[in-house]
Amino acid sequence: MVNPLDGSVGVNGHRVADESLLNDEKTMLGNDPGGMLRATASAGAQVRESAALAAEVDLSMLADEGRPRAVVVAGIGTAGLTGSILSTVAGPRCPVPIIGHRSAGVPGWVGAADVVIAVSASGRSPEALAAAEAAARRGARLVAIGNPGSELEAMAERARAPFIGVPRRAPARATLWGLTIPVLLAGRALGLVKVTEADIAETATRLDNDAERCRPAADSFVNPAKELALGLAGSVPVIWGSSPLATVAARRFADTLAANARYPVMAGALGEAGRGRVGLLDGVFGGLAESSRDIFADPDETDESVTRLRLVVLRDGGLNPEDDADEPVAVEERRADAVQTLADQRGVRCDVLTAEGGSTLERLASLVAVPDFASLYLALAHGLDPMAVPAISEMKELSNPMPEGIQ
Numbered sequence: 001m002v003n004p005l006d007g008s009v010g011v012n013g014h015r016v017a018d019e020s021l022l023n024d025e026k027t028m029l030g031n032d033p034g035g036m037l038r039a040t041a042s043a044g045a046q047v048r049e050s051a052a053l054a055a056e057v058d059l060s061m062l063a064d065e066g067r068p069r070a071v072v073v074a075g076i077g078t079a080g081l082t083g084s085i086l087s088t089v090a091g092p093r094c095p096v097p098i099i100g101h102r103s104a105g106v107p108g109w110v111g112a113a114d115v116v117i118a119v120s121a122s123g124r125s126p127e128a129l130a131a132a133e134a135a136a137r138r139g140a141r142l143v144a145i146g147n148p149g150s151e152l153e154a155m156a157e158r159a160r161a162p163f164i165g166v167p168r169r170a171p172a173r174a175t176l177w178g179l180t181i182p183v184l185l186a187g188r189a190l191g192l193v194k195v196t197e198a199d200i201a202e203t204a205t206r207l208d209n210d211a212e213r214c215r216p217a218a219d220s221f222v223n224p225a226k227e228l229a230l231g232l233a234g235s236v237p238v239i240w241g242s243s244p245l246a247t248v249a250a251r252r253f254a255d256t257l258a259a260n261a262r263y264p265v266m267a268g269a270l271g272e273a274g275r276g277r278v279g280l281l282d283g284v285f286g287g288l289a290e291s292s293r294d295i296f297a298d299p300d301e302t303d304e305s306v307t308r309l310r311l312v313v314l315r316d317g318g319l320n321p322e323d324d325a326d327e328p329v330a331v332e333e334r335r336a337d338a339v340q341t342l343a344d345q346r347g348v349r350c351d352v353l354t355a356e357g358g359s360t361l362e363r364l365a366s367l368v369a370v371p372d373f374a375s376l377y378l379a380l381a382h383g384l385d386p387m388a389v390p391a392i393s394e395m396k397e398l399s400n401p402m403p404e405g406i407q
């Protein structure tokens with residue numbers, strides 16, 4: 001039975017975003033009873049903590065049998081995204097395929113030559129548990145990452161596989177960094193990614209600095225996350241990443257906007273969008289909606305009755321022109337310039353975020369931090385509790401034979 005009290009706060013929002021709800025820190029924190037703002041601000045601390053926790057675990061046995069044939073990262077939701085992050089940080093020249101697996105178990109071909117990384121913040125998602133079980137049964141090397149004391153840990157123990165415990169203090173989606181670092185360090189133990197201690201420290205510092213810029217007490221004119229959230233309010237966000245790394249960040253933004261702010265979002269790679277979905281800019285919610293706008297009206301006043309697209313372009317730019325990129329950085333840059341021009345010509349508003357930092361990991365962090373906060377501010381501007389999502393809990397209750405409490 002669905003308990004109508006569970007997360008009922010999440011259904012009490014306002015259809016039109018109210019900027020004044022973001023002005024007062026105390027009220028805002030009161031509207032975030034689950035502490036999602038605090039949990040998101042802990043991203044830098046999560047990086048440091050999980051790096052320290054991973055360092056205590058002996059991962060050498062992962063590499064004992066040499067380079068694996070393939071690596072499968074198994075998990076759902078945020079845990080699943082860590083597989084895309086590992087594969088992007090490893091880059092296109094990685095000699096071993098890294099495959100994200102988001103359904104129960106592992107692909108049929110997985111066997112003794114492969115490595116399975118089972119990830120679950122709660123340590124109990126059926127997808128990660130079934131993957132760990134299947135990996136052990138098929139003799140694949142296994143490493144499990146998630147909540148200490150969970151079923152996943154017990155399963156790793158039974159399989160004599162390493163387990164990296166990541167304490168669970170918030171819903172999975174606010175634990176991205178706590179899960180990502182151990183996955184990358186498992187990849188490093190396998191010789192597949194170059195992530196240095198300095199990269200980790202700099203990434204943590206960047207996440208701290210971005211959390212400071214996006215803190216609840218900072219007003220919207222100095223807070224990039226509030227500004228981004230208010231720009232997206234009432235729109236259908238379309239988020240395109242200029243490179244594989246920026247595309248991972250774009251998908252992450254779509255996930256957090258959907259789960260926290262409950263916005264429908266389209267996200268993907270600009271390379272692919274440019275061959276199809278870019279046509280949205282010409283359509284009912286794009287140029288056609290904009291051309292009906294009164295040209296004499298105040299540009300800051302939006303007509304709430306018109307649904308319009310809002311484009312967010314996440315630009316990477318690459319670390320340097322000789323990067324191990326799929327495509328030359330110059331091609332990606334030209335494409336990003338082009339889509340901004342197209343949006344401009346049609347009056348479709350566009351936000352641009354550009355990656356910064358000296359390592360792939362830090363650059364990813366620079367494209368994730370502000371959007372993560374923006375998804376929370378957009379929820380709060382609509383009077384929505386960013387943590388309690390009744391539809392998610394109810395979906396679990398209706399589809400799971402076992403009752404589940406926490407998301």
Ligand SMILES: O=P(O)(O)OC[C@H]1O[C@@H](O)[C@@H](O)[C@@H](O)[C@@H]1O
Nearest residue numbers: 077078079120121122125172407
């Ligand atoms: O990381 P675990 O705990 O396996 O959760 C995996 C996913 O489960 C879903 O039900 C949601 O709660 C997601 O936010 C979460 O990422």
